[in-house]
Amino acid sequence: MEKAVAEAPKTMSRVPISNRARLTPASPIRKLVHLANRAMETGTHVYRLNIGQPDIESPREFLEGMRAFDQKVVAYEQSQGNEALRVAWSKYTNRSLNLHTVPEQFLITVGASEALVFLFMTFCDPGDEILIFDPTYANFLGFASIAGVNLVPVPSEMENDFALPDRDRIERAITPRTRAILLCNPNNPTGTVYDRADLEFLFGLCEEHNLFFVVDETYREFVYDDLEPLSILHVAPTSDRVMVIDSLSKRFSLCGARIGCLISSNEAVLAALLKILQARLAAPTVEQFAAAYMLERIGDGYLEDMRREFLSRRDTLYQAVKQVPGVEIQKPRGAFYTLIQLPVRDTDHFAAFLLDEFSHGGATTFIAPAAGFYMQNSRGIDKARIAYVLRSAEIEAAVTVLAAGLERYRQQYP
Amino acid sequence: MEKAVAEAPKTMSRVPISNRARLTPASPIRKLVHLANRAMETGTHVYRLNIGQPDIESPREFLEGMRAFDQKVVAYEQSQGNEALRVAWSKYTNRSLNLHTVPEQFLITVGASEALVFLFMTFCDPGDEILIFDPTYANFLGFASIAGVNLVPVPSEMENDFALPDRDRIERAITPRTRAILLCNPNNPTGTVYDRADLEFLFGLCEEHNLFFVVDETYREFVYDDLEPLSILHVAPTSDRVMVIDSLSKRFSLCGARIGCLISSNEAVLAALLKILQARLAAPTVEQFAAAYMLERIGDGYLEDMRREFLSRRDTLYQAVKQVPGVEIQKPRGAFYTLIQLPVRDTDHFAAFLLDEFSHGGATTFIAPAAGFYMQNSRGIDKARIAYVLRSAEIEAAVTVLAAGLERYRQQYP
Numbered sequence: 060m061e062k063a064v065a066e067a068p069k070t071m072s073r074v075p076i077s078n079r080a081r082l083t084p085a086s087p088i089r090k091l092v093h094l095a096n097r098a099m100e101t102g103t104h105v106y107r108l109n110i111g112q113p114d115i116e117s118p119r120e121f122l123e124g125m126r127a128f129d130q131k132v133v134a135y136e137q138s139q140g141n142e143a144l145r146v147a148w149s150k151y152t153n154r155s156l157n158l159h160t161v162p163e164q165f166l167i168t169v170g171a172s173e174a175l176v177f178l179f180m181t182f183c184d185p186g187d188e189i190l191i192f193d194p195t196y197a198n199f200l201g202f203a204s205i206a207g208v209n210l211v212p213v214p215s216e217m218e219n220d221f222a223l224p225d226r227d228r229i230e231r232a233i234t235p236r237t238r239a240i241l242l243c244n245p246n247n248p249t250g251t252v253y254d255r256a257d258l259e260f261l262f263g264l265c266e267e268h269n270l271f272f273v274v275d276e277t278y279r280e281f282v283y284d285d286l287e288p289l290s291i292l293h294v295a296p297t298s299d300r301v302m303v304i305d306s307l308s309k310r311f312s313l314c315g316a317r318i319g320c321l322i323s324s325n326e327a328v329l330a331a332l333l334k335i336l337q338a339r340l341a342a343p344t345v346e347q348f349a350a351a352y353m354l355e356r357i358g359d360g361y362l363e364d365m366r367r368e369f370l371s372r373r374d375t376l377y378q379a380v381k382q383v384p385g386v387e388i389q390k391p392r393g394a395f396y397t398l399i400q401l402p403v404r405d406t407d408h409f410a411a412f413l414l415d416e417f418s419h420g421g422a423t424t425f426i427a428p429a430a431g432f433y434m435q436n437s438r439g440i441d442k443a444r445i446a447y448v449l450r451s452a453e454i455e456a457a458v459t460v461l462a463a464g465l466e467r468y469r470q471q472y473p
Numbered sequence: 474m475e476k477a478v479a480e481a482p483k484t485m486s487r488v489p490i491s492n493r494a495r496l497t498p499a500s501p502i503r504k505l506v507h508l509a510n511r512a513m514e515t516g517t518h519v520y521r522l523n524i525g526q527p528d529i530e531s532p533r534e535f536l537e538g539m540r541a542f543d544q545k546v547v548a549y550e551q552s553q554g555n556e557a558l559r560v561a562w563s564k565y566t567n568r569s570l571n572l573h574t575v576p577e578q579f580l581i582t583v584g585a586s587e588a589l590v591f592l593f594m595t596f597c598d599p600g601d602e603i604l605i606f607d608p609t610y611a612n613f614l615g616f617a618s619i620a621g622v623n624l625v626p627v628p629s630e631m632e633n634d635f636a637l638p639d640r641d642r643i644e645r646a647i648t649p650r651t652r653a654i655l656l657c658n659p660n661n662p663t664g665t666v667y668d669r670a671d672l673e674f675l676f677g678l679c680e681e682h683n684l685f686f687v688v689d690e691t692y693r694e695f696v697y698d699d700l701e702p703l704s705i706l707h708v709a710p711t712s713d714r715v716m717v718i719d720s721l722s723k724r725f726s727l728c729g730a731r732i733g734c735l736i737s738s739n740e741a742v743l744a745a746l747l748k749i750l751q752a753r754l755a756a757p758t759v760e761q762f763a764a765a766y767m768l769e770r771i772g773d774g775y776l777e778d779m780r781r782e783f784l785s786r787r788d789t790l791y792q793a794v795k796q797v798p799g800v801e802i803q804k805p806r807g808a809f810y811t812l813i814q815l816p817v818r819d820t821d822h823f824a825a826f827l828l829d830e831f832s833h834g835g836a837t838t839f840i841a842p843a844a845g846f847y848m849q850n851s852r853g854i855d856k857a858r859i860a861y862v863l864r865s866a867e868i869e870a871a872v873t874v875l876a877a878g879l880e881r882y883r884q885q886y887p
Contacts, residue, residue: 074652074685074714080595080745089552089751116545125759126540131530133729138503169583169731172753177619181494185599185621201752205591207599207621238488271488300488315547315758317583331494337503338615339586343757344729345539 083204087197087431087444094414095425104422105414106449106457111247111395113448115312115368118361124352128345138336140167140320141347147354148320152305155280155359158292164322166332169342171277171306171319172198177335178302178321179206181328182271188237189273192223194398194432194439196247196275211237212434217389217398217442221249223257229264239271239302240264244291245278248432248444249398250373250391252282258294265300275304277319278394280362283370286392292322299325307350309395310362316346369395375451379458383465398429398442403468406430406443412468419463422456497618501611501845501858508828509839518836519828520863520871525661525809527862529726529782532775538766542759552750554581554734555761561768562734566719569694569773572706578736580746583756585691585720585733586612591749592716592735593620595742596685602651603687606637608812608846608853610661610689625651626848631803631812631856635663637671643678653685653716654678658705659692662846662858663812664787664805666696672708679714689718691733692808694776697784700806706736713739721764723809724776730760783809789865793872797879812843812856817882820844820857826882833877836870 088110095105139145145162152160168174183189185207191199193212203210213232215221223229229240240261245252253261258274265272274291282288295301303322308314323329373391380388385402403409406428413423426443433439447454502524509519553559559576566574582588597603599621605613607626617624627646629635637643643654654675659666667675672688679686688705696702709715717736722728737743787805794802799816817823820842827837840857847853861868 074596074683076596076741076745077594077598077601079598080749083745083748083752085748086552086751092551110549112546112548114546117547121547122542125542128536128539132526132528133531133535133727134526135524135728137506138500169757170754176753180491180619182488182490184491184493187491198752198754201749205594205749205752269488313547314549315755317755317757327490331490331497334497334499335494335615335619337500338497338612338619339590340584340612341729341731343583343731343760345760345763346757349759 079204079207084197084200084431086201087429088427091411091414091425094411098414098418098423102421103418106422106424106453106460108445108447108449108457109425109427111309111446111448112314113309113312113395114450115365117312118353118357120353120356121311121313121316121349124349125345127352128348133344136341136344136347138341139333140165140342141344141351144347144351144354147351151354152322156288156290156293158290158296160292160322164324164329166321166329166336167342167347168319168321168336170308170317171275171304172202174304174319174321175199175275176202176205177332178273178304179203179208180335181331182238183208186236188234190229190232190237190240191434192221192242193434194221194248194429195434196243197431199241200431200434210434214435214438215249217387217400220389221246221251223253223260226260226264233268233270237268237270239273241273241275243275243277245281245393247278247394248396248429249389250394250396252286252393255289255294258289258291262291262295262298262301271300271302273302273304277304277306277309280310280366281369281395282393283366283373284392297324302328311353311357312365313350316350317343318346318350369447372447372449372451372454375454376445376447376458379455383458383462386465395447397445397447399445400442401465403441403465405440407440408472409465409468410443412472413461413464417464417467419460422460424457424460424464426461493618493621498611498614498845500615501843502841505825505828505839508825512828512832512837516835517832520836520838520867520874522859522861522863522871523839523841525723525860525862526728527723527726527809528864529779531726532767532771534767534770535725535727535730535763538763539759541766542762547758550755550758550761552755553747554579554756555758555765558761558765558768561765565768566736570702570704570707572704572710574706574736578738578743580735580743580750581756581761582733582735582750584722584731585689585718586616588718588733588735589613589689590616590619591746592687592718593617593622594749595745596652597622600650602648604643604646604651604654605848606635606656607848608635608662608843609848610657611845613655614845614848624848628849628852631801631814634803635660635665637667637674640674640678647682647684651682651684653687655687655689657689657691659695659807661692661808662810662843663803664808664810666700666807669703669708672703672705676705676709676712676715685714685716687716687718691718691720691723694724694780695783695809696807697780697787698806711738716742725767725771726779727764730764731757732760732764783861786861786863786865786868789868790859790861790872793869797872797876800879809861811859811861813859814856815879817855817879819854821854822886823882824857826886827875827878831878831881833874836874838871838874838878840875
């Protein structure tokens with residue numbers, strides 16, 4: 060079986076690559092894609108629970124917006140973003156969350172990814188630290204590596220639904236080089252939703268220790284049961300230490316549009332970030348145009364349907380996984396991810412096995428090994444992240460395949 | 474008059490921004506945009522010769538491609554790029570340049586900008602050096618700042634049409650930390666075209682000193698007089714030290730599409746870069762789809778017309794500027810830029826004056842102060858970059874405004 064890591068280069072250049080490139084972690088979400096592609100080539104259907112790519116149709120208003128683009132020249136946009144998009148996004152935010160943002164607080168980026176990388180650069184010099192809760196979104200590790208920033212993990216525990224660690228543990232992790240606390244709320248990969256008390260607690264810590272508080276709210280509307288969307292801007296609407304990262308990728312099933320933003324009222328940060336945005340010129344023109352067109356027109360129904368659908372998928376997944384012997388699952392209250400714990404020694408190896416050596420009724424299941432979401436890798440080695448981004452019937456089928464694969468795996472690699 | 478630098482933030486956060494953000498240079502191309510916007514708001518027409526944004530209509534095949542996008546979900550693309558685009562770009566390159574690339578050599582990026590930033594990270598650790606010829610494309614300085622790389626300038630001279638410096642001067646700039654020579658050919662901001670002998674000379678130096686040779690070929694087809702497009706791949710088609718940066722931005726007047734690529738046959742570099750590309754997930758989906766659609770269909774006529782048009786603009790600009798007393802102009806043989814030398818102490822101040830205090834017949838001219846293109850700033854302080862991206866009649870009008878502005882300026886600030 061092929062090793063479950065990014066393939067090593069076959070020839071060595073005489074000119075070496077950098078240490079930071081060597082040390083950039085391969086994405087646990089994408090590093091097995093070549094095995095999935097090979098499985099598909101041999102006719103196996105692959106249930107993709109590895110990546111947060113929903114199957115939900117993008118809003119027709121976005122596709123209409125693309126067709127409505129009638130400029131003769133696809134010219135550079137302004138570096139800070141399309142003006143109509145900044146206005147529309149601010150209005151949308153205010154309307155849906157009862158907030159009072161202004162367009163000048165918004166800088167449009169190529170997905171939330173670009174916003175985070177450049178924001179890290181804006182307040183961290185190489186070697187500065189950002190505090191995160193472990194497990195964390197794997198790509199944060201990649202962004203930190205790109206920006207030369209040290210992420211400092213404070214562990215949270217599956218047994219405890221990944222609740223925030225207590226004050227003492229967090230404060231012990233703060234050093235003179237700590238510049239920020241970074242939170243994803245609702246959380247990827249755990250599906251944990253942090254409530255108002257959690258946000259007030261962390262914001263208070265940031266005040267006390269003079270840190271930025273960066274909250275990635277990509278999944279803000281994906282909350283279930285009795286929960287309502289909550290932004291850090293509800294807690295600290297005007298604080299200059301608050302940085303909101305937002306994205307249209309998940310909320311409107313527009314992952315491929317790569318439209319994200321930073322929302323901040325800190326003029327020094329906005330001015331410094333704008334210089335970096337100018338260096339990279341601009342985000343793509345047509346997708347920004349279409350995004351503005353969509354936000355100006357879309358009603359609330361789209362998100363309500365989306366939320367209802369994901370709630371049902373969450374329940375389906377939870378019930379199905381509960382019945383697989385030896386597998387533990389945490390019931391997530393937000394986003395569309397959860398972690399499961401498997402009775403195997405190394406989920407990297409097991410996930411590769413599913414793609415490379417196994418199929419069940421012509422299908423297999425693609426899961427993301429969780430070690431890549433843990434900075435303390437060993438803590439995730441028996442876990443995997445599941446993205447419940449398929450229809451309920453497919454989720455059930457995918458879990459059936461997973462259960463059968465697990466049985467076979469434990470015979471084959473006892 | 475407002476100071477000709479990015480506006481300073483009005484409030485200081487108690488949480489400081491990073492040194493690298495403070496030290497990232499403001500774009501000389503974009504830092505006066507707020508003055509241009511203000512001039513426009515007061516009804517002044519602004520001739521934008523500051524930025525390489527041609528007024529040429531984008532190919533109808535691209536706009537058709539956008540409308541032909543019929544996927545229901547705007548999903549993430551593969552991190553290495555849309556497969557059809559890699560195939561189409563490779564075929565297009567082979568057909569138009571008589572080369573033999575394969576799609577696996579292509580990694581698609583968000584403009585050439587992203588390719589360069591990530592490539593710098595791939596073979597430079599912070600503090601490593603890349604050798605450039607001064608003046609250079611200002612955004613290279615921004616990319617280097619983002620990547621923590623030291624650009625080391627070797628001066629080239631206007632008096633000499635910015636020819637390559639001699640071997641001795643280049644070799645004196647090479648240190649144990651030098652990782653690459655970076656060349657833009659044809660060159661932005663000078664319009665200089667480096668010929669086969671130049672490329673062989675620099676490639677030989679890279680062989681001798683074990684360096685990468687990075688050639689930004691964004692303007693490859695913009696060559697005039699008796700010149701033909703020349704790629705470093707004509708000189709060293711299979712060398713693993715050659716990195717070609719390419720872009721659709723200028724060649725197809727698609728600056729806003731943000732579609733660039735790296736072409737390399739170095740598997741170690743491609744594999745390392747792919748990890749970074751995975752961390753940022755993917756480039757935008759629809760614009761990649763449209764770019765593939767276009768490259769599969771477009772004929773040679775589009776570029777032939779473009780080249781003829783820019784040749785005529787080049788001649789118009791050159792003749793017009795020649796007649797302005799006290800102004801020197803270098804006759805460029807490629808790209809659509811040139812440097813002019815002005816009888817003023819500081820073109821930063823003069824460029825801001827044109828936008829902020831001057832108009833002539835209801836119009837003014839926006840030029841890019843050249844100091845930002847010179848690492849040794851003082852060498853560019855009496856120069857400006859002109860992008861001849863408007864129709865000939867507009868270029869003539871813009872130069873008339875410039876001449877009148879110069880006269881007024883020298884009275885007002887003697």
